[in-house]
Amino acid sequence: MAxxxxxxxxxxxxxxxxxxxxxxxxxYRTCAHDAGxxxxxxxxxxxxxxxxxxxxxxxxxxxxxxxxGVVCALAIVRGRFPGRGFLNAFVDLPLALSxxxxxxxxxxxxxxxxxxxxxxxxxxxxxxxxxTTFVSLPFVARExxxxxxxxxxxxxxxxxxxxASGWQTFWRVTLPSIRWAVVYGVVLTTARCLGEYGAVxxxxxxxxxxxQTATLAVxxxxxxxxxxxxxxxxxxLALGAVLVLVAMSLVRPREARS
Amino acid sequence: MSIAIRxxxxxxxxxxxxxxxxxxVATGSLTALLGPSGSGKSTLLRVIAGLEMPDxxxxxxxxxxxxxxxxQDRGVGFVFxxxxxFKHMTVWENVAFxxxxxxxxxxEVRARVAxxxxxxxxxxxxxxxxxxxxxxxxxxxxxxRALAVDPHVLLLDEPFxxxxxxxxxxxxxxxxxxxxxxxxxxxxxxxxxxxxxxVADEVVVMNRGRIEQAAGPRDLYERPANEFVMSFVGQVNRxxxxxxxxxxxxxxxxxxxxxxxxMVQRIVHLGFEVQVELVRDDGAPLSVRLTRxxxxxxxxxxxxxxxxxxxxxxxxx
Numbered sequence: 001m002a003x004x005x006x007x008x009x010x011x012x013x014x015x016x017x018x019x020x021x022x023x024x025x026x027x028y029r030t031c032a033h034d035a036g037x038x039x040x041x042x043x044x045x046x047x048x049x050x051x052x053x054x055x056x057x058x059x060x061x062x063x064x065x066x067x068x069g070v071v072c073a074l075a076i077v078r079g080r081f082p083g084r085g086f087l088n089a090f091v092d093l094p095l096a097l098s099x100x101x102x103x104x105x106x107x108x109x110x111x112x113x114x115x116x117x118x119x120x121x122x123x124x125x126x127x128x129x130x131x132t133t134f135v136s137l138p139f140v141a142r143e144x145x146x147x148x149x150x151x152x153x154x155x156x157x158x159x160x161x162x163x164a165s166g167w168q169t170f171w172r173v174t175l176p177s178i179r180w181a182v183v184y185g186v187v188l189t190t191a192r193c194l195g196e197y198g199a200v201x202x203x204x205x206x207x208x209x210x211x212q213t214a215t216l217a218v219x220x221x222x223x224x225x226x227x228x229x230x231x232x233x234x235x236x237l238a239l240g241a242v243l244v245l246v247a248m249s250l251v252r253p254r255e256a257r258s
Numbered sequence: 259m260s261i262a263i264r265x266x267x268x269x270x271x272x273x274x275x276x277x278x279x280x281x282x283v284a285t286g287s288l289t290a291l292l293g294p295s296g297s298g299k300s301t302l303l304r305v306i307a308g309l310e311m312p313d314x315x316x317x318x319x320x321x322x323x324x325x326x327x328x329x330q331d332r333g334v335g336f337v338f339x340x341x342x343x344f345k346h347m348t349v350w351e352n353v354a355f356x357x358x359x360x361x362x363x364x365x366e367v368r369a370r371v372a373x374x375x376x377x378x379x380x381x382x383x384x385x386x387x388x389x390x391x392x393x394x395x396x397x398x399x400x401x402x403r404a405l406a407v408d409p410h411v412l413l414l415d416e417p418f419x420x421x422x423x424x425x426x427x428x429x430x431x432x433x434x435x436x437x438x439x440x441x442x443x444x445x446x447x448x449x450x451x452x453x454x455x456x457v458a459d460e461v462v463v464m465n466r467g468r469i470e471q472a473a474g475p476r477d478l479y480e481r482p483a484n485e486f487v488m489s490f491v492g493q494v495n496r497x498x499x500x501x502x503x504x505x506x507x508x509x510x511x512x513x514x515x516x517x518x519x520x521m522v523q524r525i526v527h528l529g530f531e532v533q534v535e536l537v538r539d540d541g542a543p544l545s546v547r548l549t550r551x552x553x554x555x556x557x558x559x560x561x562x563x564x565x566x567x568x569x570x571x572x573x574x575x
Contacts, residue, residue: 154342157309160329161336162356162407172355176346 023238030235034228041221041229042236046208050217051236053128057200057213058193061133065189069140070182074174076141077148088145094137102134103202110203123205128213131199136192140185147181148174180252187248191241259320259410259443260285261306266315268301275301276312277467283411283460288437288444290454293464294490299447302464303413306445307334319410335404335442339416341396343388349375349399350384356407374402377436394425401433405440414446418453430457451491455479463487485574495544500571504533504547508567509556517565520544522558534558536566 030038041047075081076088094102110121121127155177159169175182197215204211208220214237221229261283268276276298283289291299304310306317308329316325324332344352353374357367375381378398388396397417404412417433418426434457437444448454454461455475462472463486470490471483482488488501495502497518510517520536523543532553536544544566548556558564 151345154338154340155344157329158336158338158342158344158403159355159359161307161309161332161334162403163330163359164355165330168359172359173344179346 026231026234026238030228030231034231037228038232038235041226041232044229046212047214047217047229047233049209050212050214050233053125053212054194054214056125057129057132057196058190060129061136061193062186062189064133065137066140066182066186068137069142069185069189070144070175070178072141073144073148073178076145078153091138091141094135099131099135099196099198099200100202103131103199106131106134106199106203122203123207123211125211127203128200128211131203132193132196135196135199136189139188139192140182143181143185143188144178147178151177183248183252187244190244194237194241260318261411261443261445262318262321263302263306264316264318266302266305266312266317268298268305268310268312274467276305279315279464279467279469281462281469281472283443283445285443286441287459288434288446288457289460289462290458291445291447291462291464292451292454292490293449293470295449296466297464298467299449299464300415301467303415303445303447306411307336307413308332309336333407333410335407335409335412337397337400337404337412337414337417339419341388341393341400341420343396343399345388348385348387349380349391352388352399353402353406355403360407370406374406377405377439378402392425393421394429397421397429401436405442409442412442412444414444416447416449419448426453433457455491461491463490465490482572488572488574493545496542497544497568497571500568500573502568502571504545506568506570507544507546508569509534509546509548509552509558510565510567511556513565514567517567520564520566522560522562522564524560525553525558536564538566 072087072091076084076091106127107122109115110127112122121130155173156169159173164172195215196213197219200213201216201219204213204216206212206216206220208217212220214233218230218233218237221227221233261281263279263281266276266279267274279298279302281302291302293299301310305312306319308324308327312325316323318324319332319334329336344355347355350371353371354367357370362370371384372381375384378401380395380398380402383391383395388399391399397420400417401414414433418429421429430453433446446454446457455478459474460472461475461478463470463478465486471478471487473481473483478487478491482491485501488494493504495504495507513519518538520538522534523537524535526533526535527550530550532548532550534546534548534553536546538544546566556564
């Protein structure tokens with residue numbers, strides 16, 4: 001009993017120290033001290049633009065990676081081709097690489113003296129989208145792979161014997177079976193895209209009002225000693241992430257019960 | 259519809275799951291593929307369904323070569339050992355699946371599903387999800403789902419293997435009645451010889467990717483083609499070169515011309531019958547089946563010395 005209580009306290013303390021306290025402080029600072037300044041910072045033209053850039057990156061990277069992740073997971077679990085293990089390991093690469101390294105690699109490839117200098121992606125929205133897509137690539141595949149393994153392929157075989165084509169089987173049997181893994185993967189991907197900093201910092205050029213994302217705006221504000229602005233944008237980003245998580249947990253149990 | 263399998267071979271790596279198998283299944287019959295695990299019976303069923311492609315040989319359903327045809331175009335109903343229920347669909351949606359894929363009119367789908375649910379005795383459970391059904395109910399849903407599209411042949415892969423003994427016996431009898439009503443050509447895979455003998459018109463005994471014998475249950479039991487079939491279909495004692503069924507041995511108290519001495523080791527009461535386990539003078543074990551009356555007349559106890567005489571014996575050249 002005492003041991004279990006102790007374990008709980010440790011877990012709670014850990015969560016509080018690592019997660020809740022810093023987030024709470026951001027919240028507190030923004031609301032209590034400089035509410036007016038924070039509000040103003042959020043309405044600044046550059047901030048609005050930065051959020052728009054982030055949202056565009058999310059809007060492109062998330063669907064692309066959702067589709068890629070499902071296809072990739074199907075290939076890894078159901079596919080019968082040489083190099084399957086290689087693909088499986090390769091998908092995790094963005095998790096293992098530091099985002100800054102990813103940015104540097106993109107620079108090497110597309111930069112002025114890079115290997116593909118004709119393709120203009122640096123210091124543009126394209127570069128930001130590319131970097132964001134790269135770093136958030138593994139999440140959907142990582143969520144879907146174990147679910148696909150767990151459900152096995154008997155339901156798909158049953159669908160085939162009942163006259164369903166491969167495409168019909170995917171839409172009516174496979175996808176509904178993995179939907180929660182996909183949703184969860186999408187949530188993680190979205191959160192990762194919203195928060196991406198390192199790779200984007202390298203390739204975007206951080207041009208205010210043009211290629212500045214919300215996270216870059218936080219960094220900028222902080223460096224310019226605009227604490228209120230930095231906290232306000234941070235809080236907005238955190239709120240976005242929390243909203244996505246809450247929305248998911250609200251929908252999920254209702255479905256799982258039925 | 260009839261099924262004709264000719265010289266089918268299927269290898270998984272270096273393992274030959276099917277090694278030149280030819281089988282004929284008559285229209286409207288209920289055929290059992292019987293064999294130990296790894297004998298190739300499930301692989302053969304999956305080859306018929308198109309879920310496995312044979313390396314060589316051909317499969318014909320209703321006199322049409324379907325060897326290279328995909329499962330969706332073969333007109334087979336397949337029932338899986340572990341149900342393969344669509345977990346995200348209700349019972350109704352599961353059964354309606356094949357009809358909806360074929361874009362049948364809604365009225366027809368509704369009528370057909372209702373008819374099938376009545377046939378498999380699942381009325382009133384339409385809105386349940388598979389997770390809310392018992393194993394037996396799930397498998398009956400699987401059967402209804404497979405029958406919904408009026409398959410040419412119905413293929414069942416150890417359909418009752420995951421169920422407990424009582425439900426299994428019930429469903430077996432029920433399947434036989436269902437088959438007598440629908441007369442759909444049916445192939446059932448099982449490793450349980452009792453199940454095969456009880457339910458099927460024709461039993462195909464398989465071993466190591468080959469067919470050992472195909473015959474009716476009675477012929478199979480009375481005229482087994484070889485040692486494997488004899489010992490797989492029912493219990494058997496080996497006495498010299500001869501094989502004797504436990505119920506074809508007589509126990510007597512006094513030695514006679516053709517008797518051998520044995521000692522009673524164990525007496526197992528099975529209800530109407532009694533199984534007596536003995537050890538012969540040369541140390542070989544023997545099983546004898548008696549009726550309860552016979553056993554009572556002999557007043558056997560453990561350690562008794564008795565004499566055994568074969569009434570009917572089989573030898574294979």
